[in-house]
Amino acid sequence: MEESQIEKRPKKGLLGLMLRPVHWFKMLGQELHWSFVVGVMIVYGISQGLGVGLSRVSTQYYMKDEQKVQPSEAQVYFGLLQIPWIIKPLWGLLTDTLPILGYRRRPYFVFAGFLSMITMLVLSLQKNLHLAFALLSLMAGSAGIAIADVTIDACVTQNSISNPSLAGDMQSLCGLSSSIGALVGFSLSGFLVHIVGPKGVFGLLSIPAGLIILVGIMLRESHAHRFAYRGVNEKLLDAGKAMWTTLKCREVWRPCLYMYLSLAVSLNVHEGMFYWYTDAKGGPSFSQEVVGSIFSIGAVGSLSGVLIYQNLLKNHPFRGILFWSQLLYGVSGLLDLILVLRVNLRIGLPDYFFVVIDEAISRMIGRVKWMPLLVLSSKLCPAGIEGTFFALLMSIDHVGMLSSTWAGGLLLHVLKVTRTQFENLWMAILIRSMLRMVPVSLLFMIPRSDPNLSILPAEMLKTKKGDDMLETGNLEMASLVENS
Numbered sequence: 176m177e178e179s180q181i182e183k184r185p186k187k188g189l190l191g192l193m194l195r196p197v198h199w200f201k202m203l204g205q206e207l208h209w210s211f212v213v214g215v216m217i218v219y220g221i222s223q224g225l226g227v228g229l230s231r232v233s234t235q236y237y238m239k240d241e242q243k244v245q246p247s248e249a250q251v252y253f254g255l256l257q258i259p260w261i262i263k264p265l266w267g268l269l270t271d272t273l274p275i276l277g278y279r280r281r282p283y284f285v286f287a288g289f290l291s292m293i294t295m296l297v298l299s300l301q302k303n304l305h306l307a308f309a310l311l312s313l314m315a316g317s318a319g320i321a322i323a324d325v326t327i328d329a330c331v332t333q334n335s336i337s338n339p340s341l342a343g344d345m346q347s348l349c350g351l352s353s354s355i356g357a358l359v360g361f362s363l364s365g366f367l368v369h370i371v372g373p374k375g376v377f378g379l380l381s382i383p384a385g386l387i388i389l390v391g392i393m394l395r396e397s398h399a400h401r402f403a404y405r406g407v408n409e410k411l412l413d414a415g416k417a418m419w420t421t422l423k424c425r426e427v428w429r430p431c432l433y434m435y436l437s438l439a440v441s442l443n444v445h446e447g448m449f450y451w452y453t454d455a456k457g458g459p460s461f462s463q464e465v466v467g468s469i470f471s472i473g474a475v476g477s478l479s480g481v482l483i484y485q486n487l488l489k490n491h492p493f494r495g496i497l498f499w500s501q502l503l504y505g506v507s508g509l510l511d512l513i514l515v516l517r518v519n520l521r522i523g524l525p526d527y528f529f530v531v532i533d534e535a536i537s538r539m540i541g542r543v544k545w546m547p548l549l550v551l552s553s554k555l556c557p558a559g560i561e562g563t564f565f566a567l568l569m570s571i572d573h574v575g576m577l578s579s580t581w582a583g584g585l586l587l588h589v590l591k592v593t594r595t596q597f598e599n600l601w602m603a604i605l606i607r608s609m610l611r612m613v614p615v616s617l618l619f620m621i622p623r624s625d626p627n628l629s630i631l632p633a634e635m636l637k638t639k640k641g642d643d644m645l646e647t648g649n650l651e652m653a654s655l656v657e658n659s
Contacts, residue, residue, distance in 0.1 A: 203348060206341060207334055214390050215345075216352045218327040222291075222320055224356015226383040228474065232364035232467050233376035234313065235449055241373065242306050245593055249446040250584025255310060257580070259318035260573040264418075266325040267566030272410040277398040283326045284391030291319030291384035299378030316380075323387045325566040332565045335553040343626060346549045347485040350542065354478035361474050365467020414560045421564060426630055427555050429620035431571050434548055437501070437614035438575025442607040443583040447592045447600050448511060452530075457597045459526040469527075469534050476535035480542025493547045494621045500544035501615050507537045508608030515601045547626070548572075554630045583607070 203212050238249050266283070275282035294316040298309065331349065335342040367376050422428050451458040452466060461469070488496050510533040513519055519529040552568040586606065590599035624630055 199344070203341070203344060206338060207345070211330065211334070212348065214393065215327060215331065215348055217386050217390050218323050219349045220352035220356035221386050222323055222383045224353040224358075225360040226320065226356075226380055228357040228360020228362075228470070229364050229367065229376055230316075230380055232361065232463075232470060233368055233373040235446075236368055236463065237309075237373035237377075239450065239453070239594075242309065244306075246446040246450045247584045247588040247592070249450075250443070250580050250587065252310060253446065254577050254580040254584070256313055256317045257573050257577045259314060259321040260324075261570050261577060263321055263325045263566035263570040263573070264563055266322045267329065267560075267563035268411060268414055270326050270329055271560050271563045272414050278394075278396055280326050280330065280396055281391045281394045283322055284394065285388050287319045287322035287326070288384045288386070288388035288391065289319075290322070291316050291387065292381045294319065295377050295380040295384060299374050299381075319384065319387075323390075325569075327390075328565045328569070332553050332556050336556070336558055339554070342553050343485070343489040343550050346546060346553065347481055347489070349549070350481035350484075350546060351478065354474055354481050354542070358471055358474035358478060361467055361470035363467070364470065365462070365464040368467070369463045414563055417557060417560050418564055418567060421555070421557050421631075424631070426622060430548075430551055430555065430622065431568065433614070433617050433620040434552075434568070435571050435575040435578075436617055438572060439578040439582070440610045440613045441504075441579055442586060442603075442610055443576070443579045444587060444600075444603045444607055446584070447587045447597070447603060450592075450594055451515065451597045451600055454595065454597065456595070459530070461527070461530075465527065469530055472531040473534040473538040476538035477542045479535075480539040481546065483539070484543055484546040488543065488547075489550070490626060492623055493551055493626060494618050494623055496547045497544065497621060498615060498618055500540055501611070501618075503540045504537075504544055505608055505611035507533075507540050508604065508611055510536065511604045512601055512608065515597070515604060550626060551621070551630075557631060 200212065234253075235249075238244050238252060244252065270279055270283050294312045298304065298312050298316075301308075304312070331345050335345060338345075364376070367379065371379075422431070449466075452461045452469075454460060484496075510529075514526070514529055514533060519526065552565060555568060556564040583603070586603050587600075590603055592600050592603060622630060
């Protein structure tokens with residue numbers, strides 16, 4: 176007996192450190208079922224991480240080289256791609272209240288996969304596609320990813336309610352999967368864009384969409400035999416009332432307002448930087464492969480941020496983490512200013528070396544800042560409408576990102592930053608970095624509570640029972656191989 180207990184103890188030293196991720200995954204698999212973990216890794220790691228890593232670089236070059244748009248215009252168009260994410264509460268409301276053929280989650284995964292697959296193939300195969308139709312196709316593909324995202328978020332949130340002590344671990348799993356997938360995607364993006372072009376990459380993106388269909392096939396959930404479709408309108412109304420009741424809680428609306436403002440005031444001027452990166456006269460004139468490698472280093476930074484949060488910060492109060500991460504986020508923005516003013520060359524640092532350091536640090540700090548907000552969001556969701564309310568919280572974040580993107584595009588336009596003129600880009604970077612400090616003064620909106628405890632009142636975490644209500648327990652993925 177003593178020997179078996181000794182064997183189960185985690186090993187110390189270097190070997191124990193190396194085996195810690197294995198034990199962590201094993202623990203999640205035992206507590207939440209291994210197939211749920213696999214489902215999260217497919218949606219976050221392959222669809223969002225790998226897929227978004229490939230699509231971001233290909234879309235940027237598609238807009239710049241195929242559609243010939245200006246940086247400020249590209250900012251506006253990329254903002255439009257946020258719209259499917261802004262209406263995430265609609266997708267969440269449907270998954271929570273309107274089952275298809277008796278299932279709440281499976282049909283939405285399948286639909287999302289087919290939608291993304293078809294739109295990516297259209298972008299890949301259609302020649303001389305008009306800008307408007309290209310934007311519609313990109314928005315439809317983005318909608319497919321958003322629907323899959325909100326559906327898996329509902330699964331994660333349900334498990335966060337039933338296992339509140341594992342909420343941070345589940346968000347770390349999501350962040351790890353996304354960061355590793357993004358690392359692979361960005362590492363391959365520049366090379367693939369150079370070999371097959373942006374449209375060829377769009378064709379390859381139909382593969383991650385197919386895996387989303389597989390998740391829908393694998394998902395195991397209870398079938399509602401007597402669901403009253405006539406009561407859907409009433410259920411939608413009840414869900415809306417429940418959302419409004421939750422939003423009126425002081426513990427909920429204040430963090431929501433903080434999340435929006437913290438994103439909105441941090442202006443996004445990324446397209447101005449991207450055009451400057453690839454400019455042959457005023458910029459470093461980076462190739463497609465180099466741009467992809469820069470973003471891949473950023474993915475490493477993002478992954479490092481997840482690991483730092485998981486191993487060092489997940490048990491610390493939200494407010495303290497956000498204070499220091501927001502300060503560092505503002506300071507890190509000044510690295511772009513050093514680059515654009517070419518100060519790095521004066522002190523002997525090559526452009527590429529400085530850019531990868533800048534990207535890694537900025538992404539790492541950004542991820543550390545983002546992780547506690549995700550954990551906090553998962554704890555603000557009442558039972559019964561988990562997918563809807565988490566989607567609402569995430570849509571608030573995307574409205575903040577949209578505001579940041581469009582405001583940044585307006586700033587680039589006012590400062591006359593174009594495809595070939597970058598004289599005032601440094602001013603845009605300086606203004607952005609100064610505005611990043613503003614959210615520090617708003618941290619009083621974030622609760623001081625223990626991150627491992629529930630925030631909502633107990634009555635909001637209880638699921639209503641009824642003949643037409645579907646089970647909201649832990650969701651699992653059914654194995655494709657039958658158990659003997």
